[in-house]
Amino acid sequence: MIFSKERPFLLVGAGKMGGAMLSGWMADGIDPDAVVVSDPHLAADMEVLLKRHGIRHVTSAGEDLRPSIVLIAVKPQLMDQVLPGLKAVVQPDTLVLSVAAGTPVSRFQDQFGQVPVCRCMPNTPAMVKRGITAVYPTEEVSAAQKQEVDGLLSAVGKVVWLDSEDQIDLVTAVSGSGPAYVFYLAEALSEAGRAAGLPEDLASELAVATVCGAGELMHLSGDTPATLRKNVTSPNGTTAAALDVLMSGDGLQPVMTAAVAAAARRARELAD
Secondary structure: OOOOOOOEEEEEEEHHHHHHHHHHHHHOOOOOEEEEEOOOOHHHHHHHHHHHHHHEEEEOOOOOOOEEEEEEEEOOHHHHHHHHHOOOOOOOOEEEEOOOOOOOOOHHHHHHHHOOOEEEEHHHHHOOOOOEEEEEOOOOOHHHHHHHHHHHHOOOEEEOOOOOOHHHHHHHHHHOOOOHHHHHHHHHHHHHHHOOOOOOHHHHHHHHHHHHHHHHHHHHOOOHHHHHHHHOOOOHEEEHHHHHHHOOOHHHHHHHHHHHHHHHHHHHHHHH
């Protein structure tokens, strides 16, 4: 590891995403003595996690810290408050990781100079080690640092590396925001079942179990979604009747395409 008790890993912001990643790292066996969490308002579950593992907690990063890695996991609208307070602790060789949507690499290098920066886009399934994180590294990021980042992020799911920072906004629209689309699919399927005449609780249970089971089947089978869809679609059967609606010209695909485009557009607006 490139971080230690003397040059720790500093997590700035232990909210939903930062907390999920920290939980994954602790489960993966990372030395808690080499981790410091900076957050002025810890949630109760995070307080419990930090106490359980003996992780050092500070309300702000003091000048006594000399981290080798700083992970910034705060909301984009808080950057103006947070970044100036980190200038004293970010050294020329400190690796800066960001999981904030709409915050370009240039924002961090304006504050800290030409330090190595990895802009990352994880998603909330990281909470159950089933996330996927896309990473764009600047040219200052060394091979050893890339390997360290890959190891850290792999503890909470898959990792993919991007060739261009422009791809981050597109990744945000697909996988960063994507879990919400899937949750809404479960909501919509549940409501459709209720509208068809099922009791609300039963419709919800069926919808949630179906979405979870289908996701796990995709994960384990290795087949493409299209192949799995065809496998459960008998000619002229009930599934085919439903897919005739979902796959029509004004069905799910154009709606999903428009949704992803809207999310990508908003990600770009946040960066301006």
